[in-house]
Amino acid sequence: MKPEDFPKEIKQYIIPEQRGKIVYRCLGCGLEFGIEKLLYTCPNCGQVLLIYDLQFDGLKKISGKLWRKIFDYRRMLTIPALKGIYLYHEFIGPVIPLESVVYLGEGHTPVIEANSFLQKKAGVRFFFKNDGQNPSASFKDRGMASALSYINFLIKNKHISDVLAICASTGDTSASAALYASFLQPHVKSAVLLPHKKVTPQQLSQPLGSGAAVFEIPGVFDDCMKVVEAMSEKYNVALLNSKNAWRILGQESYSYEIAQNFEYNVKDKVIVLPIGNAGNITAVINGFLKFYETGIIESLPKIIGVQSEHANPVYRYYLEPDAKKRKFIPVTVKPSVAQAAMIGNPVSMPRVIHLVDMYNRISGRKNVFFIEVSEQEIIDWELTANRNGHIACTHGGESLAGLVKAKKQKIVKNTDIAVVDSTAHALKFSGFQEMYFENSFPPEFEITSDPDLINTPVLVSPKDLKKVPAPGKPLKKNDFKRFVKRVSEEIATTLNLKTR
Numbered sequence: 001m002k003p004e005d006f007p008k009e010i011k012q013y014i015i016p017e018q019r020g021k022i023v024y025r026c027l028g029c030g031l032e033f034g035i036e037k038l039l040y041t042c043p044n045c046g047q048v049l050l051i052y053d054l055q056f057d058g059l060k061k062i063s064g065k066l067w068r069k070i071f072d073y074r075r076m077l078t079i080p081a082l083k084g085i086y087l088y089h090e091f092i093g094p095v096i097p098l099e100s101v102v103y104l105g106e107g108h109t110p111v112i113e114a115n116s117f118l119q120k121k122a123g124v125r126f127f128f129k130n131d132g133q134n135p136s137a138s139f140k141d142r143g144m145a146s147a148l149s150y151i152n153f154l155i156k157n158k159h160i161s162d163v164l165a166i167c168a169s170t171g172d173t174s175a176s177a178a179l180y181a182s183f184l185q186p187h188v189k190s191a192v193l194l195p196h197k198k199v200t201p202q203q204l205s206q207p208l209g210s211g212a213a214v215f216e217i218p219g220v221f222d223d224c225m226k227v228v229e230a231m232s233e234k235y236n237v238a239l240l241n242s243k244n245a246w247r248i249l250g251q252e253s254y255s256y257e258i259a260q261n262f263e264y265n266v267k268d269k270v271i272v273l274p275i276g277n278a279g280n281i282t283a284v285i286n287g288f289l290k291f292y293e294t295g296i297i298e299s300l301p302k303i304i305g306v307q308s309e310h311a312n313p314v315y316r317y318y319l320e321p322d323a324k325k326r327k328f329i330p331v332t333v334k335p336s337v338a339q340a341a342m343i344g345n346p347v348s349m350p351r352v353i354h355l356v357d358m359y360n361r362i363s364g365r366k367n368v369f370f371i372e373v374s375e376q377e378i379i380d381w382e383l384t385a386n387r388n389g390h391i392a393c394t395h396g397g398e399s400l401a402g403l404v405k406a407k408k409q410k411i412v413k414n415t416d417i418a419v420v421d422s423t424a425h426a427l428k429f430s431g432f433q434e435m436y437f438e439n440s441f442p443p444e445f446e447i448t449s450d451p452d453l454i455n456t457p458v459l460v461s462p463k464d465l466k467k468v469p470a471p472g473k474p475l476k477k478n479d480f481k482r483f484v485k486r487v488s489e490e491i492a493t494t495l496n497l498k499t500r
Contacts, residue, residue: 146250
């Protein structure tokens, strides 16, 4: 649809203009810094940063009703820069001109309602949001679209040049960072650090295919993170982990899409997410707060963060009911099928504490909850979901397991409608499915395969057949007819099929 065909009252807003005054604000000392150069932590006190639009209150001059109309009509545009997360340009990166936006097809992933069987088994009505249908097959693309658009903006304005984008990763971040950086070649090159033998082959292949320099180091993700943090302080590199506040900004689009998908009625909604490095949950919280402040949504949904027993520092922190007595203690992680969430010291923890407190206060009640689930529950629910029409990754299984437990704990009501985050595509973690079907998990995973969920291929080669086809050696005439007849009969017997 062309802009001139839009309703008169939204024509002036439909193509967003470059505006706003964006700053980094420290969550520790409160100091603000300009965005002309890359910053990840406060130069004064070392705390993490959030991005603030000092002219955000100007967005409140437009009514919530009109904003809804703007976004709904903007979805009809064919302008690439507005087809992804920057559909919500005014809320994500108003200082980024549209010509600097990097769009590779990210965002607006489908929200799929579970079938009746699965909803009955879970005990609640729910939807999966399939973020595995982003370009690199994970939710990380939301943040990378924002971070690389910002870097592109700095390059075009000659604030930086010859950028080396670097990140630590458990798989998905590296795939996304390498993909988006490769789009800006030769101005941007990428390097990724991965924990040795802790990344699935599918995930490892992605940054290699995008041309990134890939380094495997001993240890786990937390060790990789410390290395890239040290490098970002000493060398001229662009850090692309969730410590980068622009990453968090882009991931807010998840909230905006959910609001729009449910026609901006989120009163009875529950958003369930795995925590991992805690960037995504803080982004989702901040996104809903922005839409609430501007009247686009009239209430704040319930948010549930989920962690495995094998990597649960945030859950442990909130076990203490008295906020004054809480003390964050990193944990030593154990092997997990939710591999991307295997993080014992999430860098966004200060953001979690700050934003959870704000969200609960503005909600007027406790509205953010944390749930712990077992490895067994994670993979059993993932496999169950995928047997019922979904493409959930292990982290989608973690979210669904968390929803089920939250329902049992009466955090989720019978009248609630949940949106469960599947952060990546199931194929990225197919190795864990294979281990489950072969019942070959090492003891440290604490997983025992349920025979009802095991599925393996069956070789059909009837013993009474003297001749069977082989590559380059097809059967002919009667031999082939007999082969087709006997194989058909054996399959029919196995499936207990009745003749017509």
